[in-house]
Amino acid sequence: MDFHPTPQDTPFRTAARTWLTHHLPPPPATPPQPRLWERQLGQGGWIGIGWGAGGYGNRVATLTQQVVWAEEYARAGAPARTGHIGENLLAPTLLAHGTPAQKARFLPPIARGEELWCQGYSEPGAGSDLAGIRTAARRDGDTYRVTGQKIWTSLAHEADWCFVLARTEEGSRRHHGLSFLLVPMDQPGRIEVRPIRQLTGTSEFNEVFFDGAEARAEHLVGGEGNGWQVAMSLLALERGVSTLAQQVGFVAELEAVIRVALDTARGGEAGRGGGSPNVQLDPHIRGQLATLWAELKVMSWNALRTLAGAGDAGAPSVAKLLWGGWHQRLGELAMAVRGAAATVGPYDWDEERPYPLDPLQHLFLFSRADTIYGGSDEIQRTIIAERVLGLPREVRVP
Numbered sequence: 001m002d003f004h005p006t007p008q009d010t011p012f013r014t015a016a017r018t019w020l021t022h023h024l025p026p027p028p029a030t031p032p033q034p035r036l037w038e039r040q041l042g043q044g045g046w047i048g049i050g051w052g053a054g055g056y057g058n059r060v061a062t063l064t065q066q067v068v069w070a071e072e073y074a075r076a077g078a079p080a081r082t083g084h085i086g087e088n089l090l091a092p093t094l095l096a097h098g099t100p101a102q103k104a105r106f107l108p109p110i111a112r113g114e115e116l117w118c119q120g121y122s123e124p125g126a127g128s129d130l131a132g133i134r135t136a137a138r139r140d141g142d143t144y145r146v147t148g149q150k151i152w153t154s155l156a157h158e159a160d161w162c163f164v165l166a167r168t169e170e171g172s173r174r175h176h177g178l179s180f181l182l183v184p185m186d187q188p189g190r191i192e193v194r195p196i197r198q199l200t201g202t203s204e205f206n207e208v209f210f211d212g213a214e215a216r217a218e219h220l221v222g223g224e225g226n227g228w229q230v231a232m233s234l235l236a237l238e239r240g241v242s243t244l245a246q247q248v249g250f251v252a253e254l255e256a257v258i259r260v261a262l263d264t265a266r267g268g269e270a271g272r273g274g275g276s277p278n279v280q281l282d283p284h285i286r287g288q289l290a291t292l293w294a295e296l297k298v299m300s301w302n303a304l305r306t307l308a309g310a311g312d313a314g315a316p317s318v319a320k321l322l323w324g325g326w327h328q329r330l331g332e333l334a335m336a337v338r339g340a341a342a343t344v345g346p347y348d349w350d351e352e353r354p355y356p357l358d359p360l361q362h363l364f365l366f367s368r369a370d371t372i373y374g375g376s377d378e379i380q381r382t383i384i385a386e387r388v389l390g391l392p393r394e395v396r397v398p
């Protein structure tokens with residue numbers, strides 16, 4: 001595999017950098033509103049560039065050009081994507097398992113940045129052990145009636161649609177009798193979204209309650225009872241290749257931690273420069289930074305191998321284990337290099353934001369969840385042990 005840029009990648013990089021420069025306000029200006037930004041990306045042709053030549057996305061990009069776009073997006077400091085779940089999780093799943101009618105209905109609005117999606121998987125008591133879900137969907141003519149509760153649903157308060165894993169066969173257990181349904185979120189009285197306040201003070205995650213919510217039978221993906229296979233196909237994307245752009249963003253976070261470490265060592269205000277121009281980092285801190293840098297290189301190469309189809313069946317789980325723990329250690333080091341200053345917030349108290357955080361404080365707190373969401377480390381190790389190494393299956397209590 002050769003991931004070095006090709007002659008065709010240079011004009012692509014120039015186009016990406018130029019477009020981002022023209023459409024993003026210079027810092028510290030407020031970034032565009034999430035929905036407006038998604039539509040701008042769609043109008044610019046930057047959503048769905050990895051979907052191939054099926055006519056559903058915008059421009060078609062090679063593998064190296066997809067990497068270039070991720071690099072330029074991170075370099076520009078562009079805002080976090082609210083369309084990530086639709087573009088990088090649902091769309092590839094529909095391309096693999098959806099009917100022509102489903103692809104024609106749902107992929108173009110995602111590519112235009114017009115419809116946002118959330119993921120209805122985890123439930124109370126069925127998070128990493130996804131096969132234990134209890135949300136039910138009962139067929140009623142041309143519709144399914146969905147009843148149950150989902151939790152840790154990212155961006156549900158923003159989403160227009162939710163792909164829901166539900167039990168369509170009454171009395172079924174574990175992996176059997178599950179189906180993958182596309183459910184519209186605009187159903188007052190049938191769907192309630194309750195934000196979950198996090199350590200960071202923000203509420204990206206939500207509880208979602210379904211009380212007879214309707215899903216059209218034609219929006220069942222992969223056939224009734226085949227939801228587990230569809231769900232596992234999607235989770236491989238969440239745990240593996242869709243994190244490539246995220247890992248490119250990790251580079252910027254690591255560079256920010258290095259700057260803070262150098263500024264602190266110089267005696268200046270952390271992250272703001274100043275102090276002595278000559279600096280000698282503490283050997284322990286320097287060693288940790290070097291280790292994180294080397295591990296990030298390995299993670300990036302592993303993600304590229306997986307993206308090129310060179311990884312084995314356990315590649316997504318390996319990737320999830322690597323980046324989850326790495327990101328937590330980066331957050332911990334971000335606090336350690338600042339010392340006591342890391343405990344002080346950057347702004348005055350605000351009722352709307354009761355404990356304001358700077359970016360590195362947010363990194364530290366949010367990264368505590370990295371080894372849990374998308375499948376906990378324990379689940380990833382079990383997958384690797386059973387499906388890759390061929391070890392005896394874990395004994396489950398009925």
